[in-house]
Structure formats: C-alpha cells, structure tokens
Amino acid sequence: MTKTEPPIIQINNLWKEYGDNVVLERVNLSVQAGEFVSIVGASGCGKTTFLNLLLGIEQPSQGEILLDGEPLDPEPSVERGIVFQKYSVFPHMTALENVMLGQEFSESSLSSRLLGRLFGSARRAAKAEVLDILEKVGLGPAADKYPSELSGGMQQRLAIAQALIRKPRILLLDEPFGALDPGIRKDMHKLTHSLWEEQKLTVFMITHDLSEGFELGSRLWVFDKTRHDQQAPERFGANVTFDIPLSTGQENPEQLAKLQAVKPSAA
Amino acid sequence: MTRLINRQPSRYSRLVLGLLPFIILFVIYLVTSDARLAENPSDKLLPSMGSFADAIIRMGFEPSKRTGEYLLWQDTFASLQRLGIAVGLSAMIGLVIGVFNGMIPYIRSPLSPLVTALSLIPPMAILPILFITFGLGELSKVVLIVIGITPVIIRDIQLRTDALPSEQLIKAQTLGGNSWQIILRVVLPQTMPRLIDAVRLTLGSAWLFLIAAEAIAATEGLGYRIFLVRRYLAMDVILPYVFWITTLAFAMDWSLKRISILAFPWYHSAQGARND
Structure with missing residues (x-):
C-alpha cells in the first residue's frame, strides 16, 4: 500500500459538541484502504461518538468526514457495515x-422493493452466497x-x-468481543484477522482491551483530551493523542510500555 | 427443611391443587342449593343440577317453541360473529397504527395525542351516540368493541416497536433497507407475537363491551339471552350461559397462545419458560 493512493477515509478538522459540552475537537486523520484501526481510550472520551459519526447516526458539529473523497451519507448506509456488542x-x-436480508433489501426486483424478499433463481443465488459466507x-x-x-x-x-x-x-466494530469469554474471544480474534487479510477490509474497532487492540490492529489510535480545565472539564474535547502504526500479529513490547506509561493519565 | 419459597409441588400435586378450589366451590354450591330447596322447592336462586340439565337441554338441544331455533347455538353464533369481526378489525387497525406510530415520527406526531385522548373516553359513555349514529343493528355493537379495545392494542404495539433495540434498526439500514422494507421485514414480524398477547389481554374487555351492547339492544346473543331471562329469575339458564361464555373465552385464549407458540417459536424460546 503506497501513500500516493487517495485515502478511503479523510477526516478534516472534525468537531462534535452537545451544547457547551465539547466531545471531540480538531480531529484530522486519514486512513488508507486495508488498514485495521484499533481505537482505545478512557470511557467518555468520545470513542463511541466518533464511531457514531462514521456510522452516520450523528452529524459533525464542524468539519467533515470524507469516504472515498465524498462526504458521508447523513444516515447509515451500505458502505458501512457494523457489528455491535449485542x-x-x-x-x-x-x-x-x-x-x-442484505441481498433481499438490495435487489432491484419488484419483490425486493415491495416485499423485501427474493424468489426463484434470485433467491437460490443469494442463498448460495450466504451459505458460503456462513x-x-x-x-x-x-x-x-x-x-x-446460538451461543454468544x-x-x-x-x-x-x-x-x-x-x-x-468500511467495517465498524463496537467492542464486538466485549461480552465474550476469553477462550471464545481468542477464536474470534483469529476469525477477524483472517477475514481482514483475506477480504482486504478496512476496519475500525473500538475496544477496551489494549492487548486486543495491539493484536488485531495495523494502527492504534488513543483518544484523550489534550487540554484540561479543572473548573469546566467539558469545555475541551478529545483528540487522537497517539497514532501508532503496528506490525500486526505480534505485540510490540516497546510500544506497549510506552502506551501504558501514558495510560494512567488517560484513565 | 427447605424454605417455603423453595418448595415446588410435583406435577401431580399441582394438578390436584389447581382443581381443589373448583371442587370446594362446587361442593359449597351443592350444599347450599340443597338446603334452600329443602326449605322451598320452588326456590329459583340456587337451582339443582337437575334443573340445570333441563335448562341446557331446552336451550341447546330442542328447537324453541316460538321460533323453532336452537337458542343456545343461535346466541353463540351471533355473539361470536360480533366478537370475531370486532376483535379482528381492532387487531388489524391496532397493528398498522401502532407500528407506524412507533416507526415514523411524522405519523406519530399527529396521531399519538389523538390515540391517547380516544383511549381515555369511557366507551360505555358513548354507547348512546353509537346507537344513534349506527342504528341498533350489528354495526353499533361491533363499533363499541372496536372503540373499546383498539386504543389499548395500538399503545401496546407502539410500546413494543419503541422497545426494539436501536442497534437492529441501524443494522437494517446498513444492509440497505429502505423505511418500508425495514418495517415489513424487521419490525412487523417482531410485533406479531406481541399483537397476539395484546389481543389475549383485551379479550376480557371485548366480552364486556359485547355483553353490555347486547343487553341494551339486540334480538339474539349470549348477553341478550342472559338479560332477557333475568326477568324470570331464571338462574337455571343464566348460570350455564355464564359457564359457557367462560369456556368460550378460555378456549379463545388457549388457542391464541398455541398459535403464537407454533407460529413464533423464536419469540417463546427467547422468553424462556415464563409463558404461563
């Protein structure tokens, strides 16, 4: 992947505020196709707000998010896949x-548009594709x-x-494995990693588990506030304070140590 | 000794315990009825089992001397027809308005306050208006039941629609569904079992409105018959009719529950064993 390719996601001077409460401020980032971005940070530091902005269920107060150079749809659409915790x-x-259901919604046939269903050969083709991915x-x-x-x-x-x-x-994962047992979580990591490599996905994953972020991501973002006002903590928003490229598959002890050194202030 | 809250009756003793109150009530009835009849053989208040049997045979299995009809079946058919049309209509209106109210803010804004206001009108208070407007025929009785139970169904379905996790609706949008497709494939199927629950819960009120309307203006029907023979203190007819109505109501409730379990296994398995 060369840097000369246009980025798949370009974030320009993004702000999100609710009244006086600034959640995100001055976020400027770009992501290339095929990157796996792990997003970590303390609770309440705007990770979920950021994901909601990418998903289109919330709109930026200022700035813009470009997908393939075009502004994002202001509502969820097929360009963005999502997996929630539950x-x-x-x-x-x-x-x-x-x-x-994905295919039944999308066909241009009359039965799809009127009933949200497929019949006959269209259904058989869709079914084969679904069984394949299952x-x-x-x-x-x-x-x-x-x-x-089914189990969790x-x-x-x-x-x-x-x-x-x-x-x-882009595929958005909102703490997808947070509710799972450790053993099953490991299996899910393997699955996610192999799907990412095989299908050349661009992934954004929010996680509370730092080692999970390191293990899966090709890039790690830490959301935190850079400015603090003791009297009015809501006056300043969070930004990406660390943007760390990772060599996937192995944890980099040096990076982990560096990050854990700053973590206490973030938590 | 385990605590009382932890002791469970066995299957067999549950059955016996369940039947016990009915048997006790029946025995009390027999004893008091006997005592009254011994004092005054023409007492009408607590008839003997023999007079019940006579009355049931007279109403259900012999043609009426005046019209040649079998009165019990004629009444049952008339009442069930009114009830069926009214409840079916209410369920349909309730489902459509409830789902659209829950899903589409631009429909909810004008309709929701109206539904709340309508649901607060005591239906019996407007029964005279219905009789004046729709005449004394079938229509006014059906309309009374519909007005009585539809607001409840609408509000229940709307609550159910609101309770759908927003994650599901977002997911459906990322799969490319438009509003109509999402309502049809995601929302509607998930409210169907709740609709059956709502109908089950409102059946009691539906019977109430039916019998009230029949008592006031009808020429046949279970409620009509009870209020007609009341003039002759004919407890031997009234009590079997009440028993019959109860049986019908129970059968409807039970069949709706079975239909729900057969048609929506996912709903009942997710609810676990709480379905009694």
Whole structure:
C-alpha cells in the first residue's frame, strides 16, 4: 500500500459538541484502504461518538468526514457495515435469513422493493452466497438456527457475516468481543484477522482491551483530551493523542510500555 | 427443611391443587342449593343440577317453541360473529397504527395525542351516540368493541416497536433497507407475537363491551339471552350461559397462545419458560 493512493477515509478538522459540552475537537486523520484501526481510550472520551459519526447516526458539529473523497451519507448506509456488542442480529430470523436480508433489501426486483424478499433463481443465488459466507465464519451447520439457539460467540460470528454480505467499504466494530469469554474471544480474534487479510477490509474497532487492540490492529489510535480545565472539564474535547502504526500479529513490547506509561493519565 | 419459597409441588400435586378450589366451590354450591330447596322447592336462586340439565337441554338441544331455533347455538353464533369481526378489525387497525406510530415520527406526531385522548373516553359513555349514529343493528355493537379495545392494542404495539433495540434498526439500514422494507421485514414480524398477547389481554374487555351492547339492544346473543331471562329469575339458564361464555373465552385464549407458540417459536424460546 503506497501513500500516493487517495485515502478511503479523510477526516478534516472534525468537531462534535452537545451544547457547551465539547466531545471531540480538531480531529484530522486519514486512513488508507486495508488498514485495521484499533481505537482505545478512557470511557467518555468520545470513542463511541466518533464511531457514531462514521456510522452516520450523528452529524459533525464542524468539519467533515470524507469516504472515498465524498462526504458521508447523513444516515447509515451500505458502505458501512457494523457489528455491535449485542443486539446486532434479528431474533425472528434464522442465521441464513439474517444474512440473506442484505441481498433481499438490495435487489432491484419488484419483490425486493415491495416485499423485501427474493424468489426463484434470485433467491437460490443469494442463498448460495450466504451459505458460503456462513461457512467462512464457521456457522455452516447452524444456518437454520435462530439466534436464541446460538451461543454468544456464534451470534457475533453471525453479526460479522451479516455485516460483510453487502461488501461495505468500511467495517465498524463496537467492542464486538466485549461480552465474550476469553477462550471464545481468542477464536474470534483469529476469525477477524483472517477475514481482514483475506477480504482486504478496512476496519475500525473500538475496544477496551489494549492487548486486543495491539493484536488485531495495523494502527492504534488513543483518544484523550489534550487540554484540561479543572473548573469546566467539558469545555475541551478529545483528540487522537497517539497514532501508532503496528506490525500486526505480534505485540510490540516497546510500544506497549510506552502506551501504558501514558495510560494512567488517560484513565 | 427447605424454605417455603423453595418448595415446588410435583406435577401431580399441582394438578390436584389447581382443581381443589373448583371442587370446594362446587361442593359449597351443592350444599347450599340443597338446603334452600329443602326449605322451598320452588326456590329459583340456587337451582339443582337437575334443573340445570333441563335448562341446557331446552336451550341447546330442542328447537324453541316460538321460533323453532336452537337458542343456545343461535346466541353463540351471533355473539361470536360480533366478537370475531370486532376483535379482528381492532387487531388489524391496532397493528398498522401502532407500528407506524412507533416507526415514523411524522405519523406519530399527529396521531399519538389523538390515540391517547380516544383511549381515555369511557366507551360505555358513548354507547348512546353509537346507537344513534349506527342504528341498533350489528354495526353499533361491533363499533363499541372496536372503540373499546383498539386504543389499548395500538399503545401496546407502539410500546413494543419503541422497545426494539436501536442497534437492529441501524443494522437494517446498513444492509440497505429502505423505511418500508425495514418495517415489513424487521419490525412487523417482531410485533406479531406481541399483537397476539395484546389481543389475549383485551379479550376480557371485548366480552364486556359485547355483553353490555347486547343487553341494551339486540334480538339474539349470549348477553341478550342472559338479560332477557333475568326477568324470570331464571338462574337455571343464566348460570350455564355464564359457564359457557367462560369456556368460550378460555378456549379463545388457549388457542391464541398455541398459535403464537407454533407460529413464533423464536419469540417463546427467547422468553424462556415464563409463558404461563
């Protein structure tokens, strides 16, 4: 990946405020296609607000976010896939139907637009594609199960498959493994890493787990406030205080030490 | 000795314990009825089992001497027809308005205050208006039930729609769904089991409105018959009719629950064992 390529995400002088409360200030960043950005920071420092801005459910107070050089849609759209910590999947649909919904919404056929469903050969083609991706995330045998019959880890696998089916330009992960057991979390890391390499995804992942951020990311952002006012803590917003390139797959002890040295002030 | 709160009756003793109050009530009835009839054989207040059997045979299995109809079945059919049309209509209106109120702010703003205001009108208070407007026929009875239960269903469905996690709606948007597709595929199916719950809960009020309307102006129907024979203190007819209405209500409630379990297994498995 060379720096001469135009960035997939360009953030220019981004501010987000709620009344007097400044959450983010002067954020200027650019991300190349294929990067895996891990986002860490103390609670309340604007990580989730930043993700909501990328997702389009909140709008910047100032500045702009460009996707492929164009301003983002002001509402969630197919360019952005999302996996939340929970409630990402539809409880009334089987795993297969959950993933197929993406295609059923998108076709230009009349049945898709009127009923949100596909029939006949279009349905068969969609189904084959869905089974393929379910197989990839390890849910092949569970295609006909409802989410309530799946474990927490399998539900997150399903949520990832669902987010990938429309081939989004960027994939947003909001603490996707926060609710999982450590062992299952390791499996999910492997899956996420292999999907990222194989499908050349651009990923933004919020995490509370620093080592998870290091392990998966190709780049790590730390959100923190650079200016503090003791009398009015809400007057200044957070920014990305550390932007660390990572060689993925291994933890860099030097970087980790450096970061942990600054962490206490962030927490 | 385990604590009382931790002791569970077995399957068999649960059945016996459940039946016990009914048996006790039945025995009390038999004893008091016998005592009254021993004192005054023509007492009408607590008829014997024999007079119940006579009344049931007379109403249900012999043609009426005046019209040649089987009165019990005629009444049942008339009442169930009114109830069925009204409840079906209410469920349909409730589902559509409830979902749109919950999902589309530009529909909710004008409609929600109206629904709240309408739901506060006591339906019985406007029954005269309905009789004046829609006449004394079937329509006014159906309209009374619809006015009585639809606001409750609307508000219940709207609450259910509001309670959908916002994550689901965002996810559906990132999958490319437009408003209509999202309502149809994501919201509507998830409110259907709740609609059945709402109908089950409002069935009691529906019967209340039905019988009230029939008592005031009708020529057939279960409520009409009860209020007609009241003039002759005919407890031997009234009590079997009440029992029959209760049975019908129970059967409806039970079938709705079965339908819900069969049609929406995902809803009931997620709810766990709390479905009694």
